[in-house]
Amino acid sequence: xxxxxxxxxxxxxxxxxxxxxxxxxxxxxxxxxxxxxxxxxxxxxxxxxxxxxxxxxxxxxxxxxxxxxxxxxxxxxxxxxxxxxxxxxxxxxxxxxxxxxxxxxxxxxxxxxxxxxxxxxxxxxxxxxxxxxxxxxxxxxxxxxxxxxxxxxxxxxxxxxxxxxxxxxxxxxxxxxxxxxxxxxxxxxxxxxxxxxxxxxxxxxxxxxxxxxxxxxxxxxxxxxxxxxxxxxxxxxxxxxxxxxxxxxxxxxxxxxxxxxxxxxxxxxxxxxxxxxxxxxxxxxxxxxxxxxxxxxxxxxxxxxxxxxxxxxxxxxxx
Amino acid sequence: xxxxxxxxxxxxxxxxxxxxxxxxxxxxxxxxxxxxxxxxxxxxxxxxxxxxxxxxxxxxxxxxxxxxxxxxxxxxxxxxxxxxxxxxxxxxxxxxxxxxxxxxxxxxxxxxxxxxxxxxxxxxxxxxxxxxxxxxxxxxxxxxxxxxxxxxxxxxxxxxxxxxxxxxxxxxxxxxxxxxxxxxxxxxxxxxxxxxxxxxxxxxxxxxxxxxxxxxxxxxxxxxxxxxxxxxxxxxxxxxxxxxxxxxxxxxxxx
Numbered sequence: 004x005x006x007x008x009x010x011x012x013x014x015x016x017x018x019x020x021x022x023x024x025x026x027x028x029x030x031x032x033x034x035x036x037x038x039x040x041x042x043x044x045x046x047x048x049x050x051x052x053x054x055x056x057x058x059x060x061x062x063x064x065x066x067x068x069x070x071x072x073x074x075x076x077x078x079x080x081x082x083x084x085x086x087x088x089x090x091x092x093x094x095x096x097x098x099x100x101x102x103x104x105x106x107x108x109x110x111x112x113x114x115x116x117x118x119x120x121x122x123x124x125x126x127x128x129x130x131x132x133x134x135x136x137x138x139x140x141x142x143x144x145x146x147x148x149x150x151x152x153x154x155x156x157x158x159x160x161x162x163x164x165x166x167x168x169x170x171x172x173x174x175x176x177x178x179x180x181x182x183x184x185x186x187x188x189x190x191x192x193x194x195x196x197x198x199x200x201x202x203x204x205x206x207x208x209x210x211x212x213x214x215x216x217x218x219x220x221x222x223x224x225x226x227x228x229x230x231x232x233x234x235x236x237x238x239x240x241x242x243x244x245x246x247x248x249x250x251x252x253x254x255x256x257x258x259x260x261x262x263x264x265x266x267x268x269x270x271x272x273x274x275x276x277x278x279x280x281x282x283x284x285x286x287x288x289x290x291x292x293x294x295x296x297x298x299x300x301x302x303x304x305x306x307x308x309x310x311x312x313x314x315x316x317x318x319x320x321x322x
Numbered sequence: 323x324x325x326x327x328x329x330x331x332x333x334x335x336x337x338x339x340x341x342x343x344x345x346x347x348x349x350x351x352x353x354x355x356x357x358x359x360x361x362x363x364x365x366x367x368x369x370x371x372x373x374x375x376x377x378x379x380x381x382x383x384x385x386x387x388x389x390x391x392x393x394x395x396x397x398x399x400x401x402x403x404x405x406x407x408x409x410x411x412x413x414x415x416x417x418x419x420x421x422x423x424x425x426x427x428x429x430x431x432x433x434x435x436x437x438x439x440x441x442x443x444x445x446x447x448x449x450x451x452x453x454x455x456x457x458x459x460x461x462x463x464x465x466x467x468x469x470x471x472x473x474x475x476x477x478x479x480x481x482x483x484x485x486x487x488x489x490x491x492x493x494x495x496x497x498x499x500x501x502x503x504x505x506x507x508x509x510x511x512x513x514x515x516x517x518x519x520x521x522x523x524x525x526x527x528x529x530x531x532x533x534x535x536x537x538x539x540x541x542x543x544x545x546x547x548x549x550x551x552x553x554x555x556x557x558x559x560x561x562x563x564x565x566x567x568x569x570x571x572x573x574x575x576x577x
Contacts, residue, residue, distance in 0.1 A: 013337070014522045072344075110500070126376070128376075129424065131388065214375070216416075217413075217416035217417065217419070218411045218412075218413070218417035219416070219417060219419050219420070221373050222409075222411060222417040222418065222419070222480070223409070223419070223430070224371075224372075224373055224400070224403060225371055225373065225403050225404060225407075225409040225411075225481070226403070226404040226430040226431040226434055226480065227400050227401070227403050227404030227405060227431055227434035227435050228400060228434060229397050229400045230375075230396055231396070231411075232400075237419060240421060241419075241421065314421075315420075315421070315428050316420065316421060316464055316466060317420050317466055
């Protein structure tokens with residue numbers, strides 16, 4: 004409990020520091036924020052009006068506190084381009100990205116953990132070598148190439164099997180869940196195969212680590228378990244804290260890491276949205292989106308820390 | 323239960339680790355296997371239990387009560403391990419499951435081999451813990467919260483809870499201080515004798531072996547180089563390797 008509270012305190016401090024850094028980073032960009040946002044051909048009057056509208060003529064501390072006050076109440080500001088609240092824009096994009104990464108992660112976990120176990124338990128040497136090669140190749144394949152291969156194999160219209168949509172997301176979002184989910188299958192498979200290869204390598208190495216460092220597996224076998232059972236039950240349980248850390252941090256990275264996949268499959272997700280906003284100089288939106296992403300990373304990191312501690316009682320007692 | 327090992331060899335990566343070892347442990351007998359670190363003692367115990375990982379090549383014969391176990395499939399060996407043969411490892415801290423409670427660890431062989439209710443298992447576990455000198459309140463503590471000596475008692479309870487007929491104690495006192503060493507050896511001997519079981523006691527320390535066994539084999543570089551009554555080997559070692567081990571034990575006990 005003390006550990007959780009400590010970490011929670013650190014999380015709040017980190018969030019405060021990150022908010023200052025993001026706020027400052029937007030302000031120290033070359034040129035005036037209002038001028039950048041207004042565009043190259045804007046008149047001085049338009050820039051002045053924009054500056055006043057955004058409160059950029061106030062002292063920096065006042066601007067920061069005003070922004071922070073809004074953030075705390077869920078108001079991240081309004082997009083200069085669409086006039087929509089930034090929180091609503093991000094929520095709309097998250098409704099694409101989160102299901103995509105959750106589905107991708109689920110595929111990655113099933114593939115990674117089962118093949119990781121198989122890579123340790125396979126009796127034949129060539130099978131172990133083949134699985135290890137799959138893990139290495141799978142992890143080295145660029146997302147763009149893997150996605151294109153899947154489109155060529157399964158994509159409707161272009162693919163050999165022509166069964167799954169390859170572009171876009173329904174305008175009405177999850178109002179038609181079946182269609183929305185179908186649109187995410189190919190992108191999620193792309194993400195799942197690449198992340199799965201990485202989870203497979205971690206699973207294999209964590210299991211071998213449990214088996215070779217100490218006699219816990221040997222004792223479980225000496226009690227009457229087969230090696231397979233000992234590795235899958237005792238070994239995986241002991242490897243869980245390590246895997247939870249890897250999976251948690253992978254999950255956090257995927258939020259922006261799936262940008263290439265979102266682009267390839269024309270999905271209106273968080274990563275592509277952020278790039279669009281930067282390209283269109285909607286800096287107030289970028290500021291809010293960066294803070295939300297940073298908060299997400301920090302919250303996942305906090306959850307991973309607490310989960311790791313809970314799953315490995317040795318850490319509690321070592322402390 | 324008697325165990326006969328004939329011409330046992332263990333090879334790994336083209337290197338012979340155990341070389342033509344022949345030894346017997348008679349029914350109800352406590353036999354020692356002594357040798358310095360790296361002499362191949364643990365390889366022999368793991369070969370008997372079928373615990374050697376892929377890559378180790380085991381040759382020769384190991385008869386456990388008339389059944390040849392070398393080359394038996396893992397699922398068949400698993401039926402023997404924990405029920406017919408119990409094993410105690412060198413370092414309990416590295417062998418006990420760190421996410422288990424004491425009771426959870428000790429009841430594992432019962433769960434795997436017997437169709438008992440939870441209540442019956444609990445009763446057997448508490449009875450076994452009492453035998454190794456751990457009161458009931460230890461049952462629900464995490465194994466990692468115990469001292470080294472207490473953890474080794476848990477390991478002994480785990481190995482003996484099913485009343486196996488053959489026990490392998492692989493350097494069970496090495497990780498313990500000298501006072502606890504004696505307590506653990508005395509406890510083990512009394513429990514094994516109480517069960518009427520046989521024991522193969524592995525160590526590199528003759529002073530420990532004298533308490534635990536009546537007959538011993540001396541292993542050097544994977545080969546048996548001496549054998550006889552433990553008391554005779556200690557009193558008048560005739561082979562150079564045995565003399566070295568005896569001298570080391572006497573030097574240590576003088577300190």
